Amino acid sequence: MTKARVTVIDIAKAAGVSKSTVSLVLQGSSLVNEGTRSKVNAVMRELGYVYNRGAANLRQAGAKSRIVGVVVNDLTNSFFAELAVGVDMVVQSAGFVQFLSNTGESIDRQREVVASMREHGISGLIVSPARATDAADFKPLVAAGIPVVVVVRNLPGAKVSSIVSDNRAGMVSAVRHLAGLGHKRIAFLGGFPDTAVFDDRLAGYRSGVEAAGLDFHEELVISSAPSRAGGVEAIGKAIALGRRPTAAVCFNDAVAFGVCDGLRARRLEPGADFAVVGFDDVIEAQAAVPALTTVSVDPQGIGRRGAQMLLKQINAGKAEAEAVTTAVRLVVRESCGAGKTASARAGKSVKSKQDAE
């Protein structure tokens, strides 16, 4: 129960050196004699000294606080939780620590947390922006020389780095797979049309359809909330169609699960009676029955990659914005009807390959 906090001056006094020397030791400078260094270290341990990073980066103005901010729009979604874990891994082993906040798609909340993070002097920010985020919102940050990396959702006008998955290519391969299984009418289900991610995935769907020599039908594109409930709704409309589709690619896995629910409610078995393909490859995808065929995007990898990019920019002082899109791959399981029969070894993922049943 020591009263006052032990400071660098206390250490200096106890070790019989000056505070400057202690500071030097703290920074691992090579200027200090080996003997003094170990003595100082010993005293620090003995007195239970804890470094005061706040004071430090008050002095080294504007420099490195070793804090990175991480803002995600929905931590409840395991996709983002994985992403955060990825970020944490590289950030942590670089000696940084992460401020993590959840916006729950609230743009106000987002503004608040970003402001708060700024006050705390973050040296960089990784953000998966809430829907309808204004690109200008991050202007002040970059103007202040704080690197920003946008992940998962692109932010059209902003001059910041971004890293998004290859939504287009993912959908193309999903459609190609279904077409290879003989499907002629393939629907695109779910998602809000006002987002960049939706546009990309839809574009991929369209070019996949055309590449397969099929016709693109407007009516087969049915948008809905990107949720399980949305999926139920979308498949309902799809089935009500005059010429109903026999397969669907879904905006994301949540929608795909909803589609499966909707199918079963109509006594149709996903996989056998109707092919379903998701997008994201959330952890539940391989656990579900039938296991979901889906486009895997490796959120943790995105997190790691984004963190690396950010750290690079932090260290470089000021790097210019770069935009990378990460590869995705189709993981064929059961819900598309192509997988081997359900076995206890569910979850064994198979590289995209058109092994028709």
Place this chain on the structure above:
Amino acid sequence: MTKARVTVIDIAKAAGVSKSTVSLVLQGSSLVNEGTRSKVNAVMRELGYVYNRGAANLRQAGAKSRIVGVVVNDLTNSFFAELAVGVDMVVQSAGFVQFLSNTGESIDRQREVVASMREHGISGLIVSPARATDAADFKPLVAAGIPVVVVVRNLPGAKVSSIVSDNRAGMVSAVRHLAGLGHKRIAFLGGFPDTAVFDDRLAGYRSGVEAAGLDFHEELVISSAPSRAGGVEAIGKAIALGRRPTAAVCFNDAVAFGVCDGLRARRLEPGADFAVVGFDDVIEAQAAVPALTTVSVDPQGIGRRGAQMLLKQINAGKAEAEAVTTAVRLVVRESCGAGKTASARAGKSVKSKQDAE
């Protein structure tokens, strides 16, 4: 692209007042004249001032940095992700910000992140300790007057607050439910025996069994890793038993899912041929087929509650440790064989009630 950071002094100069006055405004003091206040605020907005919290809490020594540290052992597990979201909610709306780190059950990592958080001057810590955490590890923190709240896993010897779910009662009600369905041989599957949580749940199982007038058989307790794979393993051993059980309560949901896998591999249908009950109620529980009957612990609620407790202690200066255990409730779905037949409306949770089929 302003060069230097704008400080309280710049504001003072521009507004024609002293820095002290600006500081007063910043803290919302009632001492300052309404006119000056609004003028200062205007100037701040105009110059794009950002508060430097680091400098501030350097001065108000040891006081409030408005940062709380959150350390979880496995963020990938949606249980903990939800918990983090719960914490974030209350912490955020109290004007705090959270440092979140993931230990991945590594005790070294845990030590590192806690140290790092301390250097950053957190004003409190919420931690779900990694397995085999030494109670003494948090001694320095509390000695320094930093409140610590342990969640989910108890830390026997430590003089810190804790909030854990009522593991015992949960298991009692699970067993009671199964017994009410007519099961006579109920197994306890999964989990590592060296943890406090395991002990509690096992104790609950035992007293549930005895309360139902059944005999406790050592052989029906089969431990394993608390994972899906562990569940597969455990059910394998259970089935190999001379007199095999007809139902099982599982250490957690992951184990329960593994048990279902293992049953299906042996052509047994969970729910119909063998009753399975989990623990935790992770989000996948209601999505799975069959939907998992499980003990719901509301991780988000624990997060909220823990955060409130922590904030209370932070504000109180120094509150003594309190230990709370939160109520749990059995959610009856399909995997125990008691649920209504699987419908599209899966996920409708039912309050524990012995509605035998």
Place this chain on the structure above:
DNA sequence: ACAATTATTTGGAACGTTCCAATTCTGTCA
């Protein structure tokens, strides 16, 4: 109009660190 209050405002002096310039200590070499 004057003292007595009360309402505002204000210069330093901290807080714990890092940086700079300057100092003291070693040897070493002529």
Place this chain on the structure above:
DNA sequence: TGACAGAATTGGAACGTTCCAAATAATTGT
């Protein structure tokens, strides 16, 4: 031995805020 280079150390002065005591301005009562 004295000069000199290099190694090791050191005393302030910052950094941007808050706090304190004290000063100034505005208001009141008489």
